[in-house]
Amino acid sequence: DIQLTQSPSFLSASVGDRVTITCRASQGISSYLAWYQQKPGRAPKLLIYAASTLQSGVPSRFSGSGSGTEFTLTISSLQPEDFATYYCQQLDSYLRTFGHGTKVEIK
Amino acid sequence: EVQLVESGGDLAQPGRSLRVSCAASGFTFDDYAMHWVRQRPGKGLEWISGISWNSGARHYAESVKGRITISRDNAKNSLYLHMNSLRPEDTALYYCAKASGGDLAAVGIPFDSWGQGTPVTVSS
Numbered sequence: 001d002i003q004l005t006q007s008p009s010f011l012s013a014s015v016g017d018r019v020t021i022t023c024r025a026s027q028g029i030s031s032y033l034a035w036y037q038q039k040p041g042r043a044p045k046l047l048i049y050a051a052s053t054l055q056s057g058v059p060s061r062f063s064g065s066g067s068g069t070e071f072t073l074t075i076s077s078l079q080p081e082d083f084a085t086y087y088c089q090q091l092d093s094y095l096r097t098f099g100h101g102t103k104v105e106i107k
Numbered sequence: 108e109v110q111l112v113e114s115g116g117d118l119a120q121p122g123r124s125l126r127v128s129c130a131a132s133g134f135t136f137d138d139y140a141m142h143w144v145r146q147r148p149g150k151g152l153e154w155i156s157g158i159s160w161n162s163g164a165r166h167y168a169e170s171v172k173g174r175i176t177i178s179r180d181n182a183k184n185s186l187y188l189h190m191n192s193l194r195p196e197d198t199a200l201y202y203c204a205k206a207s208g209g210d211l212a213a214v215g216i217p218f219d220s221w222g223q224g225t226p227v228t229v230s231s
Contacts, residue, residue, distance in 0.1 A: 001169070034217040036152075043202060043221035044144075044152060050215055087152050091215045094166045096142065096154040 002026055002090050006099035012107040019075040021102045023088035028068045032092040035064055035073045038101075039084045048073065049091070078104070109133040109220040111203050116225030119193050127225050129186040129203030134220075137161070137181035140206035142218060143188045145199035153199075156188065160209035171197075193229045200224040 003026040013019050023033065031051040036044040046055045048064040051071055061076045075082055083106055088099040115127035129141070142157040155168045156177040165177050176189045186203050204218035 030214075032215040036218075038152075043223055044204075044218075045221070046217050046219050049207075049217035055217075055219065085151075089152075089154075089217070091217060094157070094211060095168060096157065096218075098144075098152040098154060101151040 001095055002029060002093050002097055004088055004090055004097055004099035006086075006088060006102050008102060009100065010103045010105065012105050013078050014107045015078055015080055017078045017107075019078050019082075019104060021073045021086055021088075021104075023066075023071045023073070023099050025069045025071075025090055029090045029092035031067045032090060033064075033066070033071050034089045034091055035062075036087045036089065036098075037082075037084045038087065044087065047086075075104075080106075109205060111205060111220060111222035113201060113203055113222045113225035116201060116227045118228045118230065120231050121193055121195060121229055123193050124189065124191045125193060125227060126187055126189045127201050127227065128188075129222055131184045131186065131203075131205070134205070136179075136184040139209050140211045140216070141179060141186045142204045142206060143177060143186075144202045144204055144218070144221075145197075146202070146224070147196070147199045157206070157211050158186070159211035164211040166211060190227075193227075195229050197227060197229045200226050 005024045035048040038044040052064045085103045110132045112130045158177045202224045205220040207219040208216040
Protein backbone atom coordinates (compact mmCIF):
# COMPACT_ATOMS: atom_id res chain seq x y z
CA ASP A 1 0.00 0.00 0.00
CA ILE A 2 1.07 3.57 -0.63
CA GLN A 3 1.59 5.44 2.61
CA LEU A 4 1.31 9.22 2.89
CA THR A 5 3.13 11.19 5.56
CA GLN A 6 1.97 14.71 6.24
CA SER A 7 3.99 17.31 8.11
CA PRO A 8 3.53 19.02 10.34
CA SER A 9 0.66 17.29 12.14
CA PHE A 10 -0.27 20.57 13.76
CA LEU A 11 0.61 24.15 13.11
CA SER A 12 -0.29 27.40 14.76
CA ALA A 13 -0.43 30.46 12.52
CA SER A 14 -1.82 33.98 12.36
CA VAL A 15 -4.19 35.58 9.89
CA GLY A 16 -2.13 36.77 6.94
CA ASP A 17 0.63 34.18 7.38
CA ARG A 18 1.92 32.06 4.52
CA VAL A 19 1.41 28.40 5.41
CA THR A 20 2.95 25.34 3.78
CA ILE A 21 1.98 21.72 4.42
CA THR A 22 3.99 18.81 3.06
CA CYS A 23 2.81 15.37 2.00
CA ARG A 24 5.32 12.63 1.19
CA ALA A 25 4.36 9.40 -0.55
CA SER A 26 6.08 6.09 0.16
CA GLN A 27 6.48 5.55 -3.58
CA GLY A 28 6.15 7.67 -6.68
CA ILE A 29 2.59 8.66 -7.56
CA SER A 30 3.28 11.05 -10.43
CA SER A 31 0.87 13.96 -9.92
CA TYR A 32 -2.00 11.83 -8.67
CA LEU A 33 -2.57 13.68 -5.42
CA ALA A 34 -5.49 15.65 -4.01
CA TRP A 35 -5.88 17.97 -1.05
CA TYR A 36 -9.00 18.32 1.07
CA GLN A 37 -10.06 20.74 3.78
CA GLN A 38 -12.22 19.66 6.70
CA LYS A 39 -13.73 21.98 9.26
CA PRO A 40 -15.06 20.66 12.60
CA GLY A 41 -18.39 18.91 12.20
CA ARG A 42 -18.29 19.26 8.43
CA ALA A 43 -17.62 16.96 5.51
CA PRO A 44 -14.28 17.22 3.71
CA LYS A 45 -14.08 19.57 0.75
CA LEU A 46 -11.90 19.07 -2.32
CA LEU A 47 -9.39 21.89 -2.75
CA ILE A 48 -6.81 20.67 -5.24
CA TYR A 49 -6.39 17.64 -7.52
CA ALA A 50 -3.70 16.53 -9.93
CA ALA A 51 -1.29 17.99 -7.37
CA SER A 52 -1.78 21.57 -8.55
CA THR A 53 -5.21 22.03 -10.17
CA LEU A 54 -7.53 24.21 -8.13
CA GLN A 55 -11.07 22.86 -7.77
CA SER A 56 -13.73 25.22 -9.06
CA GLY A 57 -14.72 27.82 -6.49
CA VAL A 58 -11.63 27.42 -4.31
CA PRO A 59 -9.86 30.73 -3.56
CA SER A 60 -6.63 31.38 -5.41
CA ARG A 61 -4.69 31.79 -2.15
CA PHE A 62 -4.59 27.98 -2.13
CA SER A 63 -2.01 26.34 -4.35
CA GLY A 64 -0.43 22.94 -4.70
CA SER A 65 2.80 21.70 -6.16
CA GLY A 66 4.96 18.63 -6.45
CA SER A 67 5.20 15.32 -8.22
CA GLY A 68 6.61 11.89 -7.58
CA THR A 69 6.89 11.55 -3.82
CA GLU A 70 6.86 15.08 -2.43
CA PHE A 71 3.97 17.52 -2.52
CA THR A 72 3.05 20.78 -0.87
CA LEU A 73 -0.11 22.71 -0.16
CA THR A 74 0.41 26.43 0.31
CA ILE A 75 -1.99 29.03 1.62
CA SER A 76 -0.49 32.36 0.59
CA SER A 77 -2.29 34.52 3.15
CA LEU A 78 -4.18 32.65 5.83
CA GLN A 79 -7.76 33.80 6.35
CA PRO A 80 -9.99 33.19 9.39
CA GLU A 81 -12.08 30.67 7.44
CA ASP A 82 -8.96 28.61 6.61
CA PHE A 83 -8.49 27.31 10.12
CA ALA A 84 -9.25 23.63 9.58
CA THR A 85 -7.63 20.25 9.09
CA TYR A 86 -6.05 19.48 5.72
CA TYR A 87 -5.62 16.01 4.23
CA CYS A 88 -3.72 14.78 1.23
CA GLN A 89 -4.94 11.72 -0.69
CA GLN A 90 -3.13 9.63 -3.25
CA LEU A 91 -5.07 8.75 -6.40
CA ASP A 92 -2.49 6.49 -8.00
CA SER A 93 -3.44 3.20 -6.38
CA TYR A 94 -7.00 1.93 -6.26
CA LEU A 95 -6.57 1.95 -2.46
CA ARG A 96 -7.18 5.67 -2.18
CA THR A 97 -5.26 6.33 1.03
CA PHE A 98 -5.25 9.61 2.93
CA GLY A 99 -2.53 11.28 4.93
CA HIS A 100 -3.09 11.64 8.66
CA GLY A 101 -3.98 15.30 8.43
CA THR A 102 -2.56 18.68 9.39
CA LYS A 103 -4.54 20.79 11.80
CA VAL A 104 -4.12 24.54 11.28
CA GLU A 105 -5.02 26.53 14.36
CA ILE A 106 -5.05 30.21 15.25
CA LYS A 107 -1.94 31.50 17.02
CA GLU B 108 -26.65 20.82 -7.04
CA VAL B 109 -25.05 17.54 -6.03
CA GLN B 110 -26.53 16.08 -2.87
CA LEU B 111 -25.42 12.97 -1.02
CA VAL B 112 -27.42 11.97 2.02
CA GLU B 113 -26.28 9.05 4.14
CA SER B 114 -28.58 7.12 6.44
CA GLY B 115 -28.77 3.90 8.38
CA GLY B 116 -26.09 4.57 10.96
CA ASP B 117 -26.97 3.08 14.31
CA LEU B 118 -25.77 1.56 17.56
CA ALA B 119 -24.96 -2.08 16.92
CA GLN B 120 -23.53 -4.87 19.03
CA PRO B 121 -20.18 -6.43 18.20
CA GLY B 122 -20.57 -9.26 15.74
CA ARG B 123 -23.79 -7.96 14.27
CA SER B 124 -24.45 -6.58 10.79
CA LEU B 125 -25.50 -3.17 9.58
CA ARG B 126 -26.24 -1.57 6.22
CA VAL B 127 -25.76 2.13 5.61
CA SER B 128 -27.11 3.90 2.55
CA CYS B 129 -26.38 7.01 0.52
CA ALA B 130 -29.07 8.70 -1.57
CA ALA B 131 -27.69 10.73 -4.46
CA SER B 132 -29.29 13.55 -6.41
CA GLY B 133 -28.36 16.48 -8.60
CA PHE B 134 -26.17 14.51 -11.02
CA THR B 135 -26.31 11.48 -13.31
CA PHE B 136 -25.54 8.86 -10.68
CA ASP B 137 -24.67 6.03 -13.06
CA ASP B 138 -21.92 8.08 -14.71
CA TYR B 139 -19.72 8.14 -11.62
CA ALA B 140 -17.76 5.87 -9.34
CA MET B 141 -18.63 6.16 -5.67
CA HIS B 142 -16.70 5.60 -2.46
CA TRP B 143 -17.11 5.15 1.27
CA VAL B 144 -14.75 6.94 3.65
CA ARG B 145 -14.94 6.69 7.42
CA GLN B 146 -13.67 8.83 10.24
CA ARG B 147 -13.23 7.41 13.71
CA PRO B 148 -13.95 9.85 16.56
CA GLY B 149 -11.20 12.46 16.72
CA LYS B 150 -9.21 10.75 13.97
CA GLY B 151 -8.42 11.24 10.30
CA LEU B 152 -10.06 10.08 7.09
CA GLU B 153 -9.87 6.42 6.12
CA TRP B 154 -10.87 5.28 2.63
CA ILE B 155 -12.59 1.91 2.93
CA SER B 156 -14.26 1.05 -0.37
CA GLY B 157 -15.06 2.14 -3.91
CA ILE B 158 -17.34 0.93 -6.71
CA SER B 159 -17.31 1.75 -10.40
CA TRP B 160 -20.24 3.29 -12.24
CA ASN B 161 -21.61 -0.08 -13.37
CA SER B 162 -20.60 -2.14 -10.30
CA GLY B 163 -18.07 -3.91 -12.51
CA ALA B 164 -15.21 -3.13 -10.14
CA ARG B 165 -15.18 -2.93 -6.35
CA HIS B 166 -12.21 -2.38 -4.08
CA TYR B 167 -11.78 -2.59 -0.32
CA ALA B 168 -9.23 -1.47 2.22
CA GLU B 169 -7.39 -4.30 3.94
CA SER B 170 -8.80 -3.20 7.30
CA VAL B 171 -12.34 -4.13 6.25
CA LYS B 172 -11.82 -6.64 3.44
CA GLY B 173 -13.99 -9.72 3.86
CA ARG B 174 -16.35 -7.99 6.30
CA ILE B 175 -17.92 -5.34 4.12
CA THR B 176 -19.66 -5.24 0.75
CA ILE B 177 -20.20 -2.14 -1.31
CA SER B 178 -23.07 -2.05 -3.78
CA ARG B 179 -25.17 0.40 -5.72
CA ASP B 180 -28.57 0.56 -7.34
CA ASN B 181 -28.40 2.95 -10.26
CA ALA B 182 -32.16 2.81 -10.77
CA LYS B 183 -32.60 4.16 -7.25
CA ASN B 184 -29.59 6.52 -7.30
CA SER B 185 -28.35 4.81 -4.18
CA LEU B 186 -25.09 3.53 -2.75
CA TYR B 187 -24.85 0.98 0.03
CA LEU B 188 -22.32 -0.38 2.48
CA HIS B 189 -23.13 -3.67 4.15
CA MET B 190 -20.98 -4.38 7.19
CA ASN B 191 -20.74 -7.77 8.84
CA SER B 192 -19.03 -8.99 12.01
CA LEU B 193 -18.93 -5.48 13.39
CA ARG B 194 -16.08 -4.58 15.75
CA PRO B 195 -15.74 -1.70 18.21
CA GLU B 196 -13.06 -0.24 15.92
CA ASP B 197 -15.70 0.15 13.20
CA THR B 198 -17.20 2.95 15.30
CA ALA B 199 -16.99 5.96 13.01
CA LEU B 200 -18.79 8.51 10.92
CA TYR B 201 -19.31 6.97 7.48
CA TYR B 202 -19.21 9.32 4.49
CA CYS B 203 -20.17 8.56 0.93
CA ALA B 204 -18.21 10.45 -1.68
CA LYS B 205 -18.65 10.94 -5.41
CA ALA B 206 -15.67 10.49 -7.68
CA SER B 207 -15.23 12.90 -10.56
CA GLY B 208 -15.15 9.99 -13.04
CA GLY B 209 -16.83 6.64 -13.57
CA ASP B 210 -13.96 4.21 -13.93
CA LEU B 211 -12.66 2.91 -10.61
CA ALA B 212 -9.36 1.90 -12.21
CA ALA B 213 -8.67 5.36 -13.58
CA VAL B 214 -5.93 7.17 -11.73
CA GLY B 215 -6.06 10.72 -10.60
CA ILE B 216 -9.82 10.88 -9.99
CA PRO B 217 -10.58 12.88 -6.82
CA PHE B 218 -13.67 12.86 -4.64
CA ASP B 219 -15.48 16.05 -5.60
CA SER B 220 -18.62 15.79 -3.45
CA TRP B 221 -19.27 14.36 -0.01
CA GLY B 222 -22.29 13.68 2.14
CA GLN B 223 -22.52 14.75 5.76
CA GLY B 224 -21.97 11.24 7.08
CA THR B 225 -23.93 8.73 9.12
CA PRO B 226 -22.65 7.61 12.55
CA VAL B 227 -22.08 3.98 13.38
CA THR B 228 -21.37 2.95 16.95
CA VAL B 229 -20.36 -0.61 17.77
CA SER B 230 -20.69 -1.38 21.43
CA SER B 231 -22.24 -3.95 23.72
